[in-house]
Amino acid sequence: MSEIGRTRASILRGCGIAAVAFVLSLSAARAENTLDMAPDPDQSRAEYEQVSKDITLSSERLAKLAADIATIKKDHASITAALIQSAMTEQKLGQDIEDIGAKLEGLKGEEQKIRASLAARRDVLAEVLGALQRMGLNPPPAILVKPEDALSSVRSAILLGAVVPELRQQTEILLADLKEQSRVTASIEAERTRLTAAVGEQTAEKKRLSMLLEAKQKLEADxxxxxxxxxxxxxxxxxxxxxxxxxxxxxxxxxxxxxxxxxxxxxxxxxxxxxxxxxxxxxxxPVPEANQLAAAAPFxxxxxxxxxxxxxxxxxxxxxxxxxxxxxxxxxxxxxxxxxxxxxxxxxxxxxxxxxxxxxxxxxxxxxxxxxxxxxxxxxxxxxxxxxxxxxxxxxxxxxxxxxxxxxxxxxxxxxxxxxxxxxxxxxxxxxxxxxxxxxxx
The missing domain is CATH 2.70.70.10 (Glucose Permease (Domain IIA))
Structure with missing residues (x-):
């Protein structure tokens, strides 16, 4: 094969890579509705609401909570201390959930930018790939078959040599975007897993609080x-x-x-x-003096x-x-x-x-x-x-x-x-x- 023939084959192989990358980018963009609205700041809380509805405590978890409550000394000071500690734990979990929600929104924002980047280059790449496809369907003849076609082959090689470097650069950007999108998607799933775990712990702590409040109410029956x-x-x-x-x-x-x-x-x-x-x-x-701080600071x-x-x-x-x-x-x-x-x-x-x-x-x-x-x-x-x-x-x-x-x-x-x-x-x-x-x- 002549030098020009080998050059053309190499160029077309590069174009094939670009075409595959472009098709992948279009598929990813379509699958995720590329031009979605900007992330809603309340979306993370809505996601929390959905997860919390799906969380239920197992009978084993409930039994363990009941056993923990049973070990607490049944006096006002002990139960109040346990209530304060449980409330602190619940609020810490609540803050973790807020932080996870904020991180999720940041990741979703990154994902939206990547989709927008893919969508912005869709028309340009489609035109270039369309031209290359037409060339592939009707390629110029090899220079050694008919010498009179040498000029046509050289012109095609010059055209491809001018187009392909830009196309290859666009392809590399596309591949980088797709790789980043995969990373962001994996991070989103990991944060959702953390969210589910945190909501489960928070649900258990809320149950502990309700049981402690019941114990306190029984203690204060008099x-x-x-x-x-x-x-x-x-x-x-x-x-x-x-x-x-x-x-x-x-x-x-x-x-x-x-x-x-x-x-x-x-x-x-x-x-x-x-x-x-x-x-x-x-x-x-209603509450003994022992429940109050001995030297509380003024408000x-x-x-x-x-x-x-x-x-x-x-x-x-x-x-x-x-x-x-x-x-x-x-x-x-x-x-x-x-x-x-x-x-x-x-x-x-x-x-x-x-x-x-x-x-x-x-x-x-x-x-x-x-x-x-x-x-x-x-x-x-x-x-x-x-x-x-x-x-x-x-x-x-x-x-x-x-x-x-x-x-x-x-x-x-x-x-x-x-x-x-x-x-x-x-x-x-x-x-x-x-x-x-x-x-x-x-």
Whole structure:
């Protein structure tokens, strides 16, 4: 074979490689709907919702959880400590899930860019490959068969020599893109596996929390009558209050009145009666003093140290437009379905229950003239009059389809927790109190 013939054969072999690569790129692009929309920021949470629906705990796992609960000493301090530790574990898993979701979105963004790159070169490569295919179907004659065709062969070789280097470069880019796409796809599957495992662990921890709460409720059976009376009284005050400010003021006034009555009654009792009745009175307290920190720091000193009461992202901040023509008086945190809500600081439960448009409302008296307001939960696990420690579970968010949610672009609904801090009855910006990870500060 002549030199020109060998050159042409080599060129056509190179063109064959390019054609194969191009066909593969078109197949990959078609299979994944190349021109999809940009990744939805709520997609990772929607994926979590789907996985969590599919997770069920085995009977063996449930039995192990029950055995773990049985080994805990049945006193208030032990159960409270176990609740705080379990809530910390659940929230750590929740944060892991958020991080995995963010990584998934980043990988999906890379995948979209690769698909767009493949799609952008589709027309150019199709034209070049079409021309090469036509040449292959009607190739110029070999130079040694008919000498008069030598000029035609040389012209074809010159044309191919000009076209193929560019085509080969495009082919190398294509192959690199396809290899990167395979890597990204494998990474996405690995992150989805991690997500499934984390959701399974979180489901087990939520079950542990519910079992601990049941144990705590049984332990506090003796105080249920007092708690029920307290709840009835606070709900009566809530029915009369026209605003959150009025509710807090009336609850605080009622608390002061009861304290004054108790002090007056104590002054009127004989000394011997005090000794006899001291033990029963202590026994009737909703939460013993041992459950409170001996030297709790004032709330004002906790700036930069408080974690969000629920794992999620602050979507709307204090002072921003609330969407109804007014401004936000607190922060709105978008979170996961069924997320555990914890007390952001030590305090006493001033109110727990439904209140007007707030839905399920929890008000904590954090001392130092501060109150913490939490709204948007589907369930509250504490009662008026109880004391709670920072990190102790106080409630849970609803599922994605229930009240106090916001609709996302993909049609799912994201549960949101409203957090408001008040000082002497007036809302204050909670941002200075959030730990750096949650405040957005660096």
């Amino acid at each position: 105080t249920q009558t007092a708690l029920a009376a307290e709840k009835q009284r606070s709900q009566a005050l809530a029915a009369k209050a026209g605003s959150l400010k009025e509710l807090i003021a009336s609850l605080e006034a009622d608390k002061e009145r009861k304290a004054a009555d108790a002090a007056k009654a104590a002054e009127q009792k004989p000394a011997d009666a005090d000794k006899v009745s001291a033990q029963p009175e202590l026994a009737s307290l 004002s000193a906790l700036q930069g140290q408080i974690a969000l009461p629920v794992i999620g992202k602050i979507k709307r901040r204090y002072g921003a437009d609330d969407g109804n023509g007014a401004v936000m008086l607190g922060d709105m945190v978008a979170t996961q379905s069924g997320a555990i809500v914890t007390a952001p600081a030590d305090g006493n439960v001033l109110y727990a229950g439904p209140f007007r448009s707030y839905g399920q409302l929890l008000i904590l008296n954090a001392g130092d003239g501060y109150h913490v307001v939490l709204a948007g939960m589907s369930r509250i696990s504490v009662a008026s009059g109880q004391s709670v420690l920072a990190g102790e579970p106080v409630g849970a968010m609803g599922e994605a389809r229930v009240a106090s949610t916001s609709a996302s672009k993909n049609g799912n609904a994201t549960p949101e927790l409203y957090v408001e801090f008040r000082k002497d009855g007036k809302p204050v910006d909670p941002t200075p109190w959030w730990a750096d990870r949650f405040s957005g500060r660096t």
